[in-house]
Amino acid sequence: MPQDAQALQLQLLDHVNHIRPDRTPEDILYELLLKSGFPLTTPVETLTMEGKTVYSVAGGALLICLDRALTMELIRAMAEVKPERVVCLDEGFAGNDQLKANAVQIFKTKGINKFQTV
Numbered sequence: 001m002p003q004d005a006q007a008l009q010l011q012l013l014d015h016v017n018h019i020r021p022d023r024t025p026e027d028i029l030y031e032l033l034l035k036s037g038f039p040l041t042t043p044v045e046t047l048t049m050e051g052k053t054v055y056s057v058a059g060g061a062l063l064i065c066l067d068r069a070l071t072m073e074l075i076r077a078m079a080e081v082k083p084e085r086v087v088c089l090d091e092g093f094a095g096n097d098q099l100k101a102n103a104v105q106i107f108k109t110k111g112i113n114k115f116q117t118v
Contacts, residue, residue, distance in 0.1 A: 025066045029055055032064055032087055049077040068092050075103045079110040090117035
């Protein structure tokens with residue numbers, strides 16, 4: 001039984017940070033596109049917002065930010081574009097639950113109901 005508990009603990013730790021460190025932002029971007037149902041031929045524009053890279057997919061329908069240090073200013077700038085969906089790295093919130101909760105509210109007030117972290 002202790003081995004099962006150890007195995008479970010290791011599995012849980014693997015899921016805390018489930019993005020492999022050797023993955024490039026482009027690797028993650030295209031994986032997210034495929035998982036979101038977009039073909040690889042979907043137009044992707046690279047934007048700079050508040051000094052951070054944000055990917056605008058399908059003419060702004062989806063914004064993806066893979067930055068590991070999100071800010072309130074960046075969240076507001078992304079919300080102003082009014083995409084249908086926003087995806088950010090959970091790691092980007094660095095455990096700041098207040099920033100994450102504020103992001104949810106800011107996106108909702110701009111009519112963006114699909115916000116998720118990966």
